[in-house]
Amino acid sequence: MCVDAVPPPSRVLTRRGILAGAAALAGTVAVAAPATAAERRGTTGGDRAAGGDLVVRGGTLLDPSTGEVTEDAVVVIRAGVVRAAGARAHTEVPRGLEILEAHGRWILPGLVDAHIHLSTADEARDAVLRGATSARSGSTNFYQDIAVRELARHTPTQAPRLRAAGIFVTPHLGDTVLADPALTPLARLRDGVRSAQSLRRVVEVNLARGADVIKTRVNERAGLPDQDPLTQVYSHEQLSEIVAAARHGGKGVLCHSYSEKGCHDAVTAGIRSLEHGAFVGERTLHEMRRRGTYFTPTLTAIAGLAESPDPVLAERGRTYLPVLKQAVRAAHELGVPLAAGTDSSGGTIDPVGREIELMRAAGLPALDAIRTATTGAARLLGLERTVGRLARGFAGDVIVVDGDPLADVSVLKKPERVVRAGIAL
Known part of the structure; x- marks a missing residue:
């Protein structure tokens, strides 16, 4: 079943609502203009x-x-x-x-945290106090990151300068289908968001809401014990649809990934940055170097799995972390651009300095590890002349x-x- 071919929501009306909400959070007069x-x-x-x-x-x-x-x-x-x-x-x-x-x-x-989930004002403030004065969102459930971005523009001390991703382009939206009325027709899709039309639809709604980047996935999650992170959920063709729709709006794509095939499909589909990527292989790293695709390994998040009380997650973290460190080292040696991201979420904000520490432990020289959270991450965010x-x-x-x-x-x-x-x- 396809999604009705109706236009996405008005960009102007949606942005007015976002700006007004952010202004209220910041304690300022609501701004009506886009x-x-x-x-x-x-x-x-x-x-x-x-x-x-x-x-x-x-x-x-x-x-x-x-x-x-x-x-x-x-x-x-x-x-x-x-x-x-x-x-x-x-x-x-x-x-x-x-x-x-x-x-x-x-x-x-x-510092710059190139993969973080900020859903509340407290999380945004905590990220700044831990040194992340600029960041890129890894998506939120109800467009909170777009409001955080506007909060930062009104009151910079309350939030990092933010590139917002909006909602996750994923097969099963769950309650996120309620994030915008234009998404609700997707709830009747039996197989979820998989058709070319439905994939484009979610990207279009994100763009209409003012997203700066688009976030999608190629594999299941590592942080849920009942999911297999090596299982692929989108094909090369589906990823290409997402990338094309994002490019039509002038935006890049960051892609949650773990398996080598998934990583390769994502990179060759034209994503801007590969997130996590524990099992990325040499052929994909060479392709990333050729294309200038960034690698955001989120070592902090994988190290955190190893400390989980859940035995499945703990074993997963212990297994994945050394493999991911080896991939980071190989990427650096090949000249693949690296960016630091903590993948912080759920009220716990990790310092991006921890990601730098893990980059160093993976084999990067200290200065190069620091660059992953400064000049390198700034280039990924398109802020190399600002931060x-x-x-x-x-x-x-x-x-x-x-x-x-x-x-x-x-x-x-x-x-x-x-x-x-x-x-x-």
């Missing part, structure tokens, strides 16, 4: 709330792009944007600005850590201070 092009891109200029003025002074500054280390550095932030960064002796510091002393500590750009560095014109997002992250990346798990848009938290 987002501007700059706001949809998630650039610094798209933040509706003006950022703060701040000088971070006296610490050791690390530039992940170049690896350059600057002692006794200053970072000057005006209206939430970096105006200058470098050695104090050679950097002009305006008078009268608030000072954050960082003597004896290291200064880095705010990932502390340089003139970049966002005034900063973490201050108590130790040298090049010697011990674990210091990134517990930032001493976090600055979001020039405001110290």
